[in-house]
Amino acid sequence: MRIVIEITKYLMLIMMGAYTYHAFKASAKKNDNALKKTFRQMTIFLFLFHFTGYFTMYIQLQSEKLLLLYGGQVVLFILVLGFYKIIYPTISGLLIRNMLMLLSIGYIVLTRLSFDKAVRQFIISGVALGLGLLVPIFVQRFSSIRKYGWIYGIVGLAFLVLVLLVGTENYGATSWLTVFGLFTIQPTEFVKLLFVFCIACLYSEKTDFKRVCAVTAMAAGTVLAVVFQRDLGGALIFFVTYIFMLYSATGKHLYLLSGLAGGSVASWVAYKLFDHVKVRVMAWRNPFVYIDKEGYQISQSLFAIGTGGWFGMGLYQGLPTTIPVVDSDFIFSAISEEFGGLFALCLILLCLNCFLHIINVSLKTRDSFFRLLSLGFGVMFGFQVFLSIGGVIKFIPSTGVTLPFISSGGSSIVAVIMMFMVIEGIINGDNSLNIRKADANIADDIHEE
């Protein structure tokens, strides 16, 4: 038994490393055949990794339920790879595979932490991937989607206000809505998408001073609404995404600098004003002094990461469940504990690969709306990964943000899948951007005709 756990632990690390290596290789490939070959290898490593993970869990638990879940996931992966390939031949194979790889890591870790949550995650992401099939068509065919900038902004804001009025509290933040008393959703996750759409629409039309003022006022309203929900991480993500989109749309360094300066002042004010901000900073600076209360979570997270070391304890061999909210905000610590620090580094690289790929779309597209849209999504994705991982390794104060595709959480997973599908829609719709060229090196020059 022990020997199997040890061997599979190293195998999973090797597969993850190989997958990540190929993902970066694919980004640099220009030759069509070589790219196809790389994709094929990535698919193989994806399925091998997924199999090894469930195999390791099955030999320890001997539960048939695991086999069912595994089978379902394999079918889902095959369907996604097949359908997307057939319907959208020029879609980015890299982004799809990265998405599935991240999902499979999430499935395995969640299964290990809580079988029920894994099932839930599987069903929700499955439905989202099915619906997501329609998104690229939508993005391509209906160019009118770019006309409703103000509507997106106002609808988003309205949702946030609604949450403030009738929302339910969870983990100290009031960001959940109970729908028909059946299930809860976190509208902030969807408002994030609307927000990026809104900004991209409005700034691709014009960027004169009047427009900048109006849009900034609306963005500020959105950020404030999230602050009032006591969702710090969420507010930061909205804020940073807006600043970078504004900067890119106008090209003015002054906006970027004054935005970042304003953000710093606002953070300082928030620190002085709100106790829940102070507590986070306190726990970050000195977790072991407040280990019994405020610093408990981050201390447990560091114990998990430290004890796991470079190679990890192996699946079911650590104690990740001692970390509060481990299946959501702190899932990176659980991964680092049982899969090891090297695996965790690969995971960060893989997220970076996704970020670069999305930004590359922004760099290559000739359509200013799509350029801003993909830039906004790229920044949003990258910054969320940074907040989530940086927070649990004590690099920055923890802000309670989910790790995209991996953390348990229905709204979060649906939103990020939709985000990736919009990007796929942009890639698929633009000839200059189809799979081959989009995967070309980011520093590559675009030649204007």
Place this chain on the structure above:
Amino acid sequence: MISMKNKGEKNKHIGLKDKSALNQEPSVSKDTGRKTILSIVYIFVGLFVLMMGYFTFFLLAKSDDVINSTYNLRHDVLAKRIIRGNIMSSDGEILAETITDEDGNEIRSYPYGDMYAHVVGRVMRGRAGIEEMENITLLTSYSNSAEAMYNDLVGVKNPGNNVISTLDHKLSKVAYDALGENRGAVVAIDPRTGKILAMISKPSYDPNNIDQNWESISEDSDNESPLLNRASQGLYPPGSTFKLVTALAYMRANPDYLDYNYKCKGTTDYEGMTISCSNNKVHGNLDLKEAFSKSCNTSFSTIGKELAIDDFRQLSESLFFNKPLPARISNNPSSFLLKTGESGVKESMQTAIGQGRTLISPLHNAMLAATVANGGIMMKPYVIDRIESAGGRLLKGYIPEEVARLMTAEEADYLKSLMRSVVTDGTASRLNKLDVKVAGKTGTAEQEGKKPHSWFIGYAPANNPRIAISIIVENKGSGSEYALPIAEKMFNAYFN
């Protein structure tokens, strides 16, 4: 606005595949757009690289200390994979080891029974001592060899790392035997490095069968506190050993201290309080050195009467009274309670001769003697010399650390001459016959209604100190009677 709408209309009809008709509103030139995006890429790649760097740094440099925390529940998980390593003395004796019996049960064994119970500690009924401080080290195996990897794979337990302590077994044994059946503590430090050479506390308990005897040990019906490490956690009135601090306070307040002169009449009175010298002995005319070597209470309490309380308190706090000692080993802070506005002259006089309300731990007293011996620089005391793999490979060595210079070299030199005179012609003259030149100070801490505690602090050789010791024997009698013979045996053992 109108032209924009038109463009939008057009797009609808021809779709986005036609490049030329794309909505390329050039509010910003293409180049600027590219530049901003590239700079955003650099910012994010930078953030990610920093984050990965921090993660790597944490795993490489910080995690060892972090995961050693007693709050980390994963220690028990590691114990299932590793045979706990040994704790050794500096002269190669095994102080703690794990023995696997025929049935595969692991037993933590302490070959010297209760001798090292406090400093080496235990793993049953709560961890303590080195066993607690280096728990993760002992449960980690240096596994860079093929054999260790193989063991890990086939599920054979790897041997954990060994902790080599600074403890000198030969010296510890002598101190342990010399303390006999008495209650008390002995601490020996190398003043040049801060290495703890011996740390004995009595009464003790046998960690080998702590589990069976836990009830009676923890109940402590005889009020003997065997679990307490008296050496670092026991707090006692310092008695005359505190005259070292008083002498330093006097020197700082009176630069002409060499001209000190006092005529001892055996007793001194202040508002109805009488302070007398030991056995009411009349010492006659004394300079500071003679007052110190004879341990003259009347002259030192008179010094106390004249010292500014604030300065006295400041000095003692700079010597680590009223704060935790700079040591990893768990300790209780010594206390110096004299305070302007709260304390009267009587208390000042008592405090100056180490009675009053002042309390000190034997470890702290040893550190003070060591600081004088080391020319005024206090070294951080430590008990773990190095970590070795089971195969004897050096993994981590502890380097001596300076705490601070607590007194000038001149002050230390004079205090050394005072302590030397205690042996040459004072209360510790019994040590004068040894081959090695010793310096020190005896102390007798009076106890209301009980026999006094017997103290000795000192170091040797006087001109080039290599060992400083602090000895207390509880409720036995005078310092020269009980603590001194223990010191004699220890110096003899250490230098032969």
